[in-house]
Every structure is written in C-alpha cells, then in structure tokens.
Amino acid sequence: MSLDLSTTFAAIDFSAPSDEVARRLIGVTVLVGGVGGRIVETEAYDASDAASHSFKGPTPRNFAMFGPPGRSYVYRSYGMHWCLNFVCREPDHGAGVLIRAIEPTAGIELMRERRGLDALKLLCSGPGRLCQALGVSAALNNWPLDRAPFELIAREEEVEVVSGARIGISKAVAMPWRFGWAGSAFLSKPFRG
C-alpha cells in the first residue's frame, strides 16, 4: 500500500514573479486545518509597486514579505480584519499574492459558525472574510505553506482567468494585477471591461 501524494502536491512555483503566481493560483484549493476551498480571486504585489506594503522596505508588520517564498504573510487590515498573502519571487524581495476570494468547498458549517452567516456567497468573498472563515490570524504569519495547518491542492483542470485593476488602493491604480476565475459567483466584486 503506497500513499498517492500527487493530488496533495501543489505544483506551484512561488519563485516566479507575483503576477504569474497570482494567475496560476486561480483554481488552486487552499485549506487551513481542513477548512477552505478553491481560490477564485487574487492580487499581485511587488516591492517595485507603490501600492505594495513592501514598497518602502521591511517593517515589523511586513517582514514576512522579505522572507523566503512559499510562506504566508498575514497582516491586519484597517485595524480589525486579517488578510492572507502568499510570499513569492525570491528571499528579501518583497513580493506577494493577496488571496481575495475563495469558493467554499470544505468545512462549510464551521465557516458559517465563524462568520455568523448562512449565505455561501458571503463566507469567503473578500480577503478579510475568508481569513475569518478559515481561522487565519497573526499566529499563521510567516508560516510555510507546505506545512500544517496549511494545505494546497493543485487544480485538476484549466480555468479561464480574467484580470483587471486592483481593489481598495490609491497608488499604481492602473496596473491590471487583480486576477479572477471568469464567471465565478464567489468574487468579491465583478470584473468589468
């Protein structure tokens, strides 16, 4: 009897530029303690990018962005929400991908309890919402993505990816570094154009 690890091995090269990683993460399943679903929306950030937390160099908050690729960067947004990023490119660079929305597939009842909501569409459709649903907080900052409680599962089919302007930023607004699963009902906002 041998274990078949092929379905749980995430064939994701986090050393690639963040926009490439952001595009390839669409359709990948992310689980935290067995709770999660398929990524349907991401945004890329880079140290050369004025909208990025890493633009002005390391701080106590963003140090994980300057660590090795393939780890998490979890930060507090607006003083009250958590947001989850995957660090990419190379060590000390300051590149990452914000996970903006997930289609819930696993642990849905636990997500409903954590969110205090029933509506499936509202459980993980937003970076703060999905962190609450998956139980992501500061304890999981700078955490290797190939180690429990994280689990990444590669997509089994090609998906149609759309791109557009990022959300909630005021600098580098025109860069089309937001990526989404075309037609998904679980996006935090529709893609226009």
Add this chain to the structure above:
DNA sequence: CTTAGGATCGCCT
C-alpha cells in the same frame, strides 16, 4: 447595482 459612514490600529509625516 451603487454610494456613504463608522469601526479601529499599525505605520508614516
């Protein structure tokens, strides 16, 4: 569908 205000805190000027 869109817009507006409040909650709340790390980091910058």
Add this chain to the structure above:
DNA sequence: GGCGATCCTAAGC
C-alpha cells in the same frame, strides 16, 4: 494627525 491591500449596514437608483 492621517491614511489605509476591509466589512457591515443603510439608503438610493
């Protein structure tokens, strides 16, 4: 003191 990689509720088209 000001500004966010946000979310919720309420109100208007």
